Every structure is written in C-alpha cells, then in structure tokens.
Amino acid sequence: MYCQYCGKELADEAVVCPNCGCATDKFQAQKSNSGTGSAAKVFMIIGCVLSAFYLLIPLCWTIPMTVIYCKRLKQGVPVGTGFKICSLLFVSLIAGILMLCDDEK
Numbered sequence: 034m035y036c037q038y039c040g041k042e043l044a045d046e047a048v049v050c051p052n053c054g055c056a057t058d059k060f061q062a063q064k065s066n067s068g069t070g071s072a073a074k075v076f077m078i079i080g081c082v083l084s085a086f087y088l089l090i091p092l093c094w095t096i097p098m099t100v101i102y103c104k105r106l107k108q109g110v111p112v113g114t115g116f117k118i119c120s121l122l123f124v125s126l127i128a129g130i131l132m133l134c135d136d137e138k
C-alpha cells in the first residue's frame with residue numbers, strides 16, 4: 034500500500050500517512066463503516082424504545098382486567114362470558130380456559 038498523496042510506502046493497517054499526514058483509503062473505509070455503525074446503533078435504540086412501548090401498551094388492559102377478576106373472585110360475583118373470552122384472547126390463554134371451565138361447574 035502506498036500513500037495516494039506523497040507516494041510513500043505505508044503499513045497495511047495505516048489509516049494516516051506518517052510522511053504527509055493525509056488520510057489513507059483505509060481511513061476513509063473505516064470512517065464510512067463507523068458512519069453505518071452509528072446509523073445502525075440509532076435504529077437499534079429506536080427498536081428498543083418501540084419494543085418497550087409495545088410491551089407496555091398491553092399492560093393498560095391486562096392489569097385492569099386482572100384486578101377486576103381478582104375483585105370478582107373475592108366477592109364471589111361471576112364474570113361475564115365476554116370478559117372470559119377477552120381474558121383468553123388478550124391476557125392469558127390458560128386463565129381464559131380456566132375461567133370458562135369454572136363456569137361449567
């Protein structure tokens with residue numbers, strides 16, 4: 034590898050020419066790589082934020098539904114079939130099945 038500005042022979046891993054101080058091709062490549070890396074990092078962070086957001090949204094209904102069911106269970110008041118189906122679909126499949134089986138008794 035030779036410097037493209039002064040023609041001095043360079044070490045393969047050199048990013049800057051020791052003779053003229055100009056950036057080598059390797060430096061350019063490294064720079065563009067780190068640019069892509071930074072962009073990837075930004076998208077990774079966005080992905081994390083979005084996934085956290087999508088994980089938190091279901092808590093808006095899973096927690097209230099669990100609270101309602103606990104209260105109903107404590108008071109001995111049966112919950113509606115609609116509630117059971119919603120629980121099955123949106124909270125827990127097993128809990129929903131158990132609720133529906135509990136109704137049959």
Ligand SMILES: [Zn+2]
Nearest residue numbers: 036039050053
């Ligand atoms: Zn040079």
